[in-house]
Amino acid sequence: MHLKEDVQSRLAWAAYFTIGTGLLAPWNALLTGIDYFAAVFPGKPMDRLFTVTYLPACLSVLLLLLRFKITFLTPQVRIVNSFIGFALIMLAIPTLDLFNLGPRPPASGDTSSAFFPAVLSATIVIGAFDGLCQGAVFADVAALPPKFTQAVVSGTACSGFLVSILRISSKALWAEEQRDTGFPGLRASTELYFLAAALLSLGCAAAYGLLLPRLHAVQQLRRGEGHVGMPAELHVMQAGPKAHTLTDPLDQQHTAAMSGKVQIGDPGPERSMSGAAGVQSGPGDEEDALLLSLQSSRSCEVEHDLERTAVPPEADQRMMLFRSCWKRLWPLCSGLLITYIITLSIFPGFLAEDVENKVLGDWYPILLISAFNTSDLVGKLLPASSQSWRKGPNDHSRFHLQRIARAWLSFAISRILFIPAFICASFVATPPFVMFLLTILLGASNGLVTAGLMLGGPEMLDPGMEDAGEGILVISLISGLLVGALAGFLWLL
Template sequence: MSYQLDNGEVVRHEGKFFAMIVCWLLGNGCLFSWNSMLTIEDYYVYLFPKYHPTRVLTLVYQPFALGSIAILAYREAKINTRVRNLTGYTLFFLASLALIILDVATSGRGGIGVFVGVCIVSGAFGVADAHVQGGMVGDLSLMCPEFIQSFLAGLAASGALTSALRLITKAAFENSQDGLRKGAMMFFSISSFFELLCVLLYALIFPKLPIVKYYRSKAASEGSMTVAADLAAGGIQRSQDGAEEDPKLPERLTNKQLFLENIDYAIDVFLIYILTLSIFPGFLSEDTGSHSLGSWYALVLIAMYNVWDLIGRYIPLIERLKLTSRKCLTVVTLSRFLLIPAFYFTAKYGDQGWMIMLTSILGLSNGYLTVCILTAAPKGYKGPEQNALGNLLVMCLLAGIFSGVTLDWLWLIGKGW
């Protein structure tokens, strides 16, 4: 089985910059809807004051994301990547649209029924995230590291963009009647439009880029079974060599072997996100006290986290600043746990300036370490193994997030919730 491209290596570099832009947009779409839900937490706190929405919605989201990615990672070698990613982006679009319909149908009222509906949508976001994030990271692991970096930067940019939009909508609607609701509806309208854009980008533009066709063709020649539909969408047909296609999967390292060879990367990713999500967004939204910024305080903290997370994901582009040593990555990852006592004592005794600084460090280190690990780990493997390893690392990432949002409830001990 083989694929043929004209001009060989010349095609490889054609359109690389444009492909990076598309990867950035697709990364943005992977979390734009979910970050929109997180960023309007003040609206949901207003609607559901007794249900801890910033914590509950995240806790609902994660089991669906983790369960879905576990199944998808186990079967990744036989899954049509194109169908998987399009399913994820379409589900993001439909779930975002459902939030608007739910709010309009209930005229912006709260109550347990509406909250359950919002939780169902949160679970749908989790399923969509597992499809897209694991599918895209696995797919881009077949290609050059710059594509993964752009996709991961897009993930962080979704948080920064939604935070900026939330600050703008809060300022615009703060003094208007029903201002919180108007801001929230604007958010989900933008989110729905952007997710639809991502569906079209992935379906019609991305598979036809020459550099993408090159890498997918290369992966297919190495035995990848997941790229056939994307290659067909890109206009590349299998060559007819008269031989029967072997339905068996090609020889490659098993998922267990890949995991054991990269267990330090897997543990590092898990620890990065268990720490981050034990603090962000629940602790920052509910447990940092009252300060002079008033109702703007939690929004500013979330915005600072997202902005510095985005900055951190671009630092590895400077080769001299990129951390590649596996031991150093583990040491730096473990050192981040010093932030837990730092946040605790700052929330208890410090002022808002110190809290903003710590939140910035949390975001910067999260973004930087994520890119360093996910761009370094797939090197040295063939296409099918790179795809599998990308899925495994995303599964560890989501497991860390799930553990983090669960541990986040420990901050409430002794507060009479």
């Protein structure tokens, strides 16, 4: 594509932002459409059921991809096909609903209806596609400048915001019809809502599969970073004999002698002439013999060392790579785990089902979820997350990065105060503005901490460690989501 590099860079940023938006669009579509699913399956905690079906599938796929190297699943194959799968599932849910047409909610709470297991199965498939796609996206941008990582992270927050706007717009568009006809109006608004989410997923597939490969600036950045794929100790092993430099003078002399460039113990012209005349050599011959003996012994030792440093099996290499990544990233991984345990124990379950307001009615949970998504987006766009990783002229690189990572971890731990705050809100008739304030603070802090922790990954990894390192970060994030979602069931007690 013949465009200026700065224009291509902006296009690439926009493409990665769009990809981040589409990455969680199906998940947010399910959560924000909770009013529709609550009407279809009354009395069922659908938001919590979505979480405990979606997240295990996502986590399982991520673990399988990290444990086994599947060569045909290249990043492009994983990302493009996952977005196409997202679009098909988003279209499948309203299509399945066509088999349940009627003036009332089709299942009416009867979980024996085919629509109920079909929706949960679709959620599992979405989770599997997310696991297939998310690690590849973050590994891809980790090899690029940090602004592209922030583009993806900000896009994931924009996903919730955009889906919330779509849901509010579609619900408002059919508000009058919903008042007149009831469920058919709600169904019509939901069909439009899922159609928009499907189109967004297809746009993401086009952005990654068609636009980014045509941007020369992106391809140049990818080639410039290099993809080694292993820590330094594995490079030494794979380098083989070339990695062993013979620094000992005896080794160097022996090597030169074997190549014919230097004669060990060369007697010089006079000794050669005397040897040719049959004259007995002096004591230097004994020294030469001793030197040759030492060289032979040293050569055997070098060969033995090379055998001991043979390249380990591929599975062992991957485990060494993961251990190396974990040693560097454990504060970030712990921070992501704690952050999402706290967030998911409150959002969306408590906000979607455990609060009510007679004035706002079924708009109340939708507006609360929208407030969370909006503040989450603002938190991820704040410059503090990226500026915190900038090193000053007197900062020691490794120490500075570890200090920042632990500061973000402390911030993540401090968010535990939200749990008693929402517990108090659940036992007291909390006014809506207080609940909105708590929700906004929860979302903004979630976005800020997530961006800060995810942006630290590329800074703390060496080139070539992106795939494993970002995979570990995503697994930590998904694990936090899963544990937090399970903790969300405690609100039902």
